[in-house]
Amino acid sequence: MTTVNVGQAKSELSRLIALAEAGEEVEIARDGVPVVRLVPIGAAAPGAQFLAARGSLRGKITVGEDFEFTESELDEILES
Template identity: 65%
Template sequence: MLAAVIVNVGQAKTDLSKLLARVEAGEAVEIARDGVPVARLVRIEPTASGARFLAARGSLAGRISIGDNFEFTDDEIDQLLDEPT
């Protein structure tokens, strides 16, 4: 990995799209507050399951919707996904 580029919070807000392009190219970006790094942006390598999810999501676009009465909480959904099938 290349050495991290350090930017302040204000610059990160202004140039987020450009910084993300640099991250996608393999650079790390550190965001600093008052000259002290507090966060690091790094590229996430896609996983096989993530790629399958994105492909499935794209193929279902416009074919499904979530009703206004959908009442599951994030915790309930996580529990359902964690249970063995």
């Protein structure tokens, strides 16, 4: 894993992005404390793309009045 401070990250951003794209974990620290991690988009947390897309169909589909799942129940089903 590569850890750099904010100032170094500013001057070496292109190199750090290339490292992350190659699979290297890159953390950016402020005052020695890691605050940000660079990861390639494909390596985002499981379900992150679903969460980003959630709501993209708003207004394009209709759910019937007799739909029996609450939003939290539906979330649980979709996450399993």
